[in-house]
Amino acid sequence: MNNNHYEITVIYNGILEDDQVKPYVDQTVEMIARHGGTIKSTDVWGRRRLAYPIDKKNNGYYIQFTVEAPGDMVHHLERFFHIEENVMRHLILQFSERDLKRREEAKEKHAAAAAAEAAARAAEEAAAASNDVDDED
């Protein structure tokens, strides 16, 4: 059967503690597998603050799967997400082989840039700290 590439992002209820989310994530993974999908990669973003409240909640637990699956998995999964109360939001995107590659590259660059920025900030803070010490002298 012809499989497509999907990127599935799910936001679980932010009220759940990190260890409480696990069964729901497993359930989703199970759901994907049952409908003929194979998970290529799992990207756990963890708890994040939402840009606006969803269902009166300000936090969500984000997880992103890259999946190879037949097209009819999508509506099964959509249905499951709608019924499952602890899934606040989900987004299923289909990518062509070419887009997937470009996307991977973009992601890597994005991650590298974020890492570089974090490093720069750390260095800056370290410099600021040493400056503070100088001031005391």
Next chain:
Amino acid sequence: MNPRFNNRRDQNNADAALRQQKRAEPPRRRRNPLKGIEYIDYTNTKLLLRFTNDQGKILPKRITGLTATQQRALTRAVKYARHLALLPFVTDDAR
């Protein structure tokens, strides 16, 4: 009709000259607003924020300087990001 001119042709010419003058400064266009980013990723909120205004609205192509294709990709990316609460639909800071 403006009494300063004897006929319409003179006035038209004067108007054209004025328009020319106004256009003397060429419209500035940012050369590459994406700075080497060839794919607009909807999870890259930092990038997307550059193309939205303070209210969270997507800026027009006229201001972003993106090509039509890039602008479409941007619009889509912003909308996905909003759906996942990575970007706000509205920022209501105005009191």
